Amino acid sequence: MSIKIMSQVWETGPSKQSHLLVMLALADYANDEGTCWPSMASIAHKARITERGARKIVRELEALGWLYIDTGGGRHGCNRYTVNPEQGSPRNDVPPGTAMQKPGTAMQETRNGGSAEPSRTVKEPSVSKTCPIDILCKAVRPETARDFAAHRKAIKKPLTEGAAHRIVAKLKDHHDPDGVLDQSIENGWQGIFPDKVEKPKGKKKEPWEKWL
Secondary structure (H helix, E strand, O other), rough: HHHHHHHHHHHHOOHHHHHHHHHHHHHHHHHOOOEEOOOOOHHHHOOOOHHHHHHHEEEEEHHOOOOEEEEEHHHHHEEEEOOOOOOOOOOOOOOOEEEOOOOOOEEEEOOOOOOOOOOOOOOOOOOOOOOHHHOOOOOOOHHHHHHHHHHHHOOOOOOHHHHHHHHHHHHOOOOHHHHHHHHHHHHHOOOOHHOOOOOOOOOOHHHHHHHO
């Protein structure tokens, strides 16, 4: 636990109560650099919310600039989180060569010490495969795709390109594709089961409405 980070979150953290609770939960695990790697279950337990709720709030905090996430970069394949108490401020604590994920995107950038000279290294053309996460993004949000890929890595079943294509096919036309992947993550499943995510029930009609 970092008293420094905890104090900063209390002083300048988000005003929304649910966001603040999750930030405080992360700060309780963080070191003085704001870095930690708790499981989603641990975050949810400490914030007194469900895992699905915690995952949703973490994505929102990332998109708003309160949090940086290095997918699968923590211990035991967990995501590594860096709490950013001053929303949107640049990170100055990242050592050269460290991959840094931009808030709300699946992109990464590498800080190389600020060299202004472009690289003159000539690389031979190579055949590249499509990233499984990019494939999943055809059906779900980037944050959900990254979480599912990290989950598969954590259970020693890395997501392949072929598996990603099959998942996208199963999610086609589903009313809540993100919910399907979230459910698999929460239950520790390798596969997905779209039929287990129920469609929200519509409003029950009043007796007089059946004549309309």
